[in-house]
Amino acid sequence: MADVNNNNKAEEAGPEPQSLFDELTNPLNLTLILLIVFLMYKILKSRQPVHTASPPEPQLPKLRRDFTVEELKKYDGTQEDGRVLVAVNGSVYDMTKGKRFYGPGGPYAAFGGKDASRGLATFNVSASTEGYDDLSDLNTEQMDSIREWEAQFKEKYDLVGRLLKPGEQATNYSDEEDEANTSVDKSKDD
């Protein structure tokens, strides 16, 4: 009787436990691991934005000038050169690089050639006023949001100039350029 009990115990214990390495290199598990890695690669690859493959926008000559709301309007990407300018928080940025967003057919096309401040503050792409918008009815949170957007644009796009209030004079930036050129010439002489 005692012998039978001992045999049963030995059977219950089963084969020696395998090491983790043996487990992982077992052909079935190895195949499953490879399949998981392959599927994860496919998922990550499919999440890459499609537009990364789109050709880069042609480089246009740099603009440096101020704009009235009226003057800004034509820079919505529909002109031959495709330039897109967008104003935010009183500054005008050249967003041609982001034409897929702000150009014709883009999700934020309503901002092209416009002051996007109100739309960005209220998270409403089509929020804009006719004529100059002094944004005076916006609250602190909305104005902070505009400043945050502007900080992002500053990183990514070229500043062109200021959005002029009615009656405001445009700055003559050629003086600025002359000064920059003179200082470059001076440093060459040093």
Ligand code: HEM
């Ligand atoms: C369902 C709602 C929305 C979704 C899913 C969405 C999605 C996105 C995504 C994925 C980007 C990044 C694109 C990239 O860098 O490749 C982006 C950028 C942006 N979104 Fe939206 N968005 C939404 C609503 C809005 C709204 C309501 C506004 C403003 C009114 C807005 C303004 C912007 C702006 C200004 C950019 C930056 C584009 C740039 O880099 O110049 N979005 N959005």
